[in-house]
Amino acid sequence: MTVSLDTDTRTADGLSGPAIKLWEHPSPKSTQLWQFVERLNKTYNLQLKSYEEAHSWSIKNIAKLWGEVWQHCGIRASQPYTKVVDEAAPIFPRPSFFEGSGLNFAENLLYPTQSVDPNSPAVIAATETTREIVSWAELQERVRQCQAGMIALDLKEGDRVAGYVANHTNALVAMLAATSLGCIWTAVSPDTGVTAVLDRMQQIEPALLFTDNAAFYNGRSHPVMDKLVDIVAALPTLKAVVMFQTVQTVDVDTSTIKMSSGKAYDYKSFVALGDQNSAMVFAQLPADHPVYILYSSGTTGAPKCIVHGAVGTLIQHKKEHILHCDIRPGDRLFYFTTCTWMMWHWLVSGLASGATLILYDGSPFRSVSPEDPLTSVPDDLAMPRLIDELGITHFGTSAKYLSVLEQKSCKPLKELSLETLQAIYSTGSPLAPSTFQYVYDAFPKRINLGSITGGTDIISLFGAPNPLLPVHAGEIQCLGLGMACAAYDYAGNDITSTGEAGDLVCTKPFPCQPVAFWGKDGDKKYRSSYFEKFEGVWHHGDFVRFNPETKGLVMLGRSDGILKPAGVRFGSAEIYNVLLKHFADEVADALCIGRRRENVDADETVCLFLKMAEGKEFSQELVDRIQKTVREELSARHVPGVVEECPEIPVTTNGKKVEGAVKQILCGLNVKTSASVANADCLDWYRNWAKTHA
Incomplete structure (x- = not known):
């Protein structure tokens, strides 16, 4: 082409x-x-x-x-x-959208209006070392069994069902079973720390928690149990904890889980609670009935719990998948x-x-x-x-x-x-x-x-x-x-x-x-x-x-990443693009922040922090080249007034750069960063930098 x-x-x-x-x-x-x-x-x-x-x-x-x-x-x-x-x-x-309608979110996913062969793959789950193929018929049956276990625990419409789970078939099955009954699903990745999990789940008071026994990443398993004990102890509303043997080489030990009420089950025992001959049911609910709770980044405080409804999620995704994709x-x-x-x-x-x-x-x-x-x-x-x-x-x-x-x-x-x-x-x-x-x-x-x-x-x-x-x-x-x-x-x-x-x-x-x-x-x-x-x-x-x-x-980045030196507004992404284009072999990552302290600075200074690539050294010669290139590629107003080496770039648990919290630190504001910053300790470096560059 x-x-x-x-x-x-x-x-x-x-x-x-x-x-x-x-x-x-x-x-x-x-x-x-x-x-x-x-x-x-x-x-x-x-x-x-x-x-x-x-x-x-x-x-x-x-x-x-x-x-x-x-x-x-x-x-x-x-x-x-x-x-x-x-x-x-x-x-x-x-x-409200689609008033008067009755539907079930999970039913639309398990039995799509588009024609599918029940014996064809609905899911192919892969890890670094394994593959699993699940047909439509098998997925429907697995959801039925999981739903029966939930019914046995007397879960009700509107109850919150949480996952401390990775991206695998069992997580999907649990979500579909929960939403089939009108429960609300929420999930946090098992590599997340205890404080970050509780910042979220304590707000929504889950009735049931599904969890992996361990996480597996980059060739080795990572334990979950120690964190899980603390998480469960701080969630008194739980009726049960259900553990998946996601990592086969790690045992499922439910005896270590101490609950104020309820019980911990391995997944097989949980499924056995249910009626093995029951038919699957789909609660028919108003169009805006909640199906998911997601969380804001929470980079400067407790994450907000954002509730999404059935029809809005479903119809928007179908529009995007079928028409736009x-x-x-x-x-x-x-x-x-x-x-x-x-x-x-x-x-x-x-x-x-x-x-x-x-x-x-x-x-x-x-x-x-x-x-x-x-x-x-x-x-x-x-x-x-x-x-x-x-x-x-x-x-x-x-x-x-x-x-x-x-x-x-x-x-x-x-x-x-x-x-x-x-x-x-x-x-x-x-x-x-x-x-x-x-x-x-x-x-x-x-x-x-x-x-x-x-x-x-x-x-x-x-x-x-x-x-x-x-x-x-x-x-x-x-x-x-x-x-x-x-x-x-x-x-x-x-x-x-x-x-x-x-x-x-x-x-x-x-x-x-x-x-x-x-x-x-x-x-x-x-x-x-x-x-x-x-x-x-x-x-x-x-x-x-x-x-x-x-x-x-x-796209130029988040609004909290907007820079405005001398009244010219631009996004941090414009600086990142120049670095990626011209300095990718020298700079591993970067953070670009505008600094203007009240009653101190008459104008905003663009501060650029560089994490150097392995084996590469920070130098004034590099600073000069970056500033010259930014001036040529963008404008004189874009040129960073400060270019410094830093040991680490703070990111959220989703991998997004935490520009907002660093901006507040540099500008002298009292920022309280929540545990959703995956590497929150590195913010101390920026605090020290701000003090020494007052």
Whole structure:
């Protein structure tokens, strides 16, 4: 495929020059998204000829759009809806969607409206050393058995069921069993510390906890039991703890679990509690009945408990999978994720579109040893090999993973066919323009590289992939259907069409807005999280620029990572992109923070902290080269005033850089960082730095 240049009008906030077009679909009218556009044309006597026209119609006709998505993508319901949504209602308080309908979330995943062969794989679970294939019929039976155990423990609609689990089939089964009964599922990865788990689970008071006996990562097992004892002791609402033997070489010892009420079971004993001959039941519930509790990053305080509803989660995921990703029954969907991250919830909803899920738990850089199938060995191409082995069609990962492959100069196509691969999706942080180019050099040029953005707050996407549109380096292809997003400046002016950078907002209701925040101050936290900065619109907390020519989105990082020296606003991602492009072999990672202390600094200073690559030394010569390159690539206003070496970059348990907490430390604010910072001890270095650079 020939790379072509499209005209582009970039602003001084970031990249300049033409947008580089890297991909376009060879037959866009064969896609399910185009079929949906044709449906709209026929149903409403329209003449929509492009995605841009379809999106414009979708945000002007919210009720019609989501009603058509319900019908076209298929929602299994026992009662039809009486109204899609009140289009006159404000975005907050959240309006109800699909009032009057009755449905069950788990039923839609286990028995999709799309046709599937019950004997075909529903799930393929992989680790560094093992593979497990589970058919649709087998998955349904395993959920039935797990549900029967829950019924025996007298779990009720609305009870919280928690997982301290990795990404494997048993975690999926537990979630489906819980939501089949109208319980609410929440999960935290087993590599998370006790304090971080309790910061979350003590707020929601779970009735049942599923846990792994150990975690396995990077070639060795990691114990869970010591942490589990402390976690269970601090959760008095538990009726039971159920342990999976996830790591076969580690025994399941329930005797060490001391509970104020209830009992600890191994999984086999738990299943035996239930009626072995019972039929599976699906509680038919209102459309907005809660199914998931997810958690905000909590980098500067206790995590907020974000409650997501059945229909919003389901219909948004089906829209994204079927229309935006062109996923069809039998396609194989992979996302490298933990059960904590919203992308796990996005992944498992692939069942509702008839896709086969590929669940992976382990290091992305280890493969089964050719000499000993019970052990794993380091392998930079472990995930590309998995694509070939399992026939993955849609491969999802983080921007960080792709940038590591880029830095290592990995070329999967030199060794592998990757013939099944149709798309690569990237999220978690902005994907650098150079990494876009790398992917199309190292992977098949036919794939749709979908840089996507959304988040825990909406359990889905604002910026989506699109088979009808080209891929331009550094840009998310489009806004999803029905998502009325814009860029606002600090004064609340819409600057979308200007190409200037601003805060990402959403101006009209959408079904995957949280149904609530958990707790007595939930309504207050809900409002303050999204609706206080700009009146009447959803403020998402991301800094973004819309390209006026391509209509693509350029993500610039979180709003708490915005820098504003001399009044020029830009995102930290712009600095990271320059480092990745020009200094990847010298700098392993970086943190870019704006520092302005009240009554001390007249202006903001851009501070850049560098974690050096192994074997590389920090020097003034390197500082000079970085500052010179930033000046040339971006502008004089972007040049960091301070460049320092640091021992470590603080990240959340999801791997995101903790810019907000470091910014507050540097600016002299009293920041209390919660245990959701995975390496919180390293923040002491930044505190000391701030004191010595007062």
